[in-house]
Structure formats: C-alpha cells, structure tokens
Amino acid sequence: MDIFELGDLPLASGATLPGARLAYQTFGELNAAKDNVVVFPTFLGAPAEVLNGWIGENRALDPRTHFIVLPGHFGNPPSSAPSNTAGDFPEVSIADDVVAQQRLLEEVFGVREVRLALGWSIGAIQVYEWALRFPGLVRAxxxxxxxxTPPPWTKLWLRTVVEEPIAARGRDGLAQVAHGSALTAPPRTFYYPANETWRSLGFDSVDAFVAGFWEGFWLPQDPADVAVQARKSRTAWPGAEGEAVGDMLGRIKARTSIAAFTGxxxxxxxxLREYAEAIPGATFRQxxxxxxxxxxxxLAEPDVKAIDDVIRHALES
Known part of the structure; x- marks a missing residue:
C-alpha cells in the first residue's frame, strides 16, 4: 500500500485536514499517452486491497492493458482517519475524497484523463462525484x-444501522452495526429455509454466518473511523445547492453504465434505472x-461474471 502525502488539505466544509494522507494501490503500467487509467475507489469500511480480486489477466480489469488505481478515502485507514490523526478530526466529504484522488493522479502520475471510473455502494457515490466534479477528465x-446521493431509505440505514449504535455505545456498538448489516444487506430470501444461501459461504448456521462474516468485517474497525465514513456518505451531494437530481444527472458527460442487483x-x-434514464446515453443493467x-x-461466480461484463462493456463503449 502506497501513501500520497497531500499536506494540509482545505476541505469543502471550510476546515483543514492537517497532514492529509491518501492510501492507494496501482496495477499495470501507465501507457505513453497516459489514457489507459481506471480509477476504482473502495466502499464503506473496506481498505483498497479488498478490491484486488477483481484485477487479473483475462479479467475485465486486466493489468496488461490498463493502469488501475485503487484509491482509499478519508476516514478509512491507512488514509487519514480519526484513529491515525491527532486532535479532533474535521468534517470530511465525498468531494474531499475525489479532489484528493484527482490530485494523486495528476501530481504523482501526470494523468489528466481517466478512461473509466467505477465502483459500488459508497465507491459508486465517489464515481458520480468524479463525473460531475471533473467532467473534462472522465471518459466513462x-x-x-x-x-x-443515497436514497432516503439508505440515508436512514446509514444513520440508524451505522452511526447511532456507534454514537451510543462506541466500540461495543460495532456488534450492533454487524447485526444490522446482516439483517438488511442481503435480501430476506437469503435466509429462507428453502434457500439458506449463507451455507454457500461455508457456514453451518445463521449465527455462524453473522459472527464469521459480519462481525469479522466490522468488529476489528475503529468506531470513530466508521462513523466518519457513514456520515460523509449519508450527506454526499455532487450537485449544486438546490439543484434537482434530474438536472444534476443531465449534466453528466461521461459515457455511463449503471448496474443494480435484485434484492x-x-x-x-x-x-437506479431512473438515474440511468436521466443521464444522456446511459445504459442500465439489472x-x-x-x-x-x-x-x-x-461471493458467487454468477455475480462476479455479471460485474465483469458490466466493467468490460463500460471499457469498450
């Protein structure tokens, strides 16, 4: 994992993040034209290396043909976060993340064009920020x-499932975050006796799945770090103040491939289909x-293949 030192970084809130640090990984080689760049930001609670499995020869993200950058985001160590920053941690935003990521590309690699920006969940929020903040840089x-910006239900989820348990119980609240995630991230059919989809992940009971998967993901993290990530995600807004969502999406110039999962x-x-309909020329896949x-x-081969297909289509469009 490499670290980009940004110095004292002015933030969208008007505060300053002292000694700002952005973690990142790269795969592949930057070509002479510097136009083979893929930016792939990560999601809530996940360091950049969790995305490494999506990169490989003969995959959609092939390091033989693309220079793939996996940037971190603020609040998520080893990037600047409450757990590794002295004093009170300032209010950060998704916009701050993307500004730092763009500086990384330009100042470290001399990149002024992004072939593709992709990501899911909180990573997708960063992708939209990329398209709207730097419309001349991002091709797709x-x-x-x-x-x-998270839909109303998802904003409520971020507040009630993630932020409130941490605010009330600190580190002990992470277990509640894990249990709330287990209840709401998979569809209800995931737990149906006729399906018991959790068994496909190697668990012999629902309790074992909740403990092994969800508690294993959330409990090692710092609660203050998680709260910062949830808060900036919940309040993300890449448009102008007072702008309608449709008008904001209508300004996107990058070729857009949107995908969503049933359940x-x-x-x-x-x-998400409505977002695609508001973006000129966008495609949508369910x-x-x-x-x-x-x-x-x-976690399942059909999902991996489908996501690879979406990425491949976005790169070829």
Missing part, C-alpha cells in the same frame, strides 16, 4: 449498486442475484 463511469434494499434496481447488496462482495 460505471456506478454499480450505488447512487450520486438490494440499499440501492434498488427501480431507483443483475439477478440471491445476494442483494451483498453481491458487491463477489
């Missing part, structure tokens, strides 16, 4: 299972999955 975007309560297909929002973890 692929927001998967995500939106420019995803956080970013339902019907809502992916049938038994995992719902959990499909973004790439």
């Amino acid at each position: 975007i692929a927001p998967i299972a995500g939106a420019p 995803d309560a956080l970013f339902p297909p019907d809502e 992916i049938d999955s038994v995992f719902g929002h959990l499909a973004t973890f790439g």
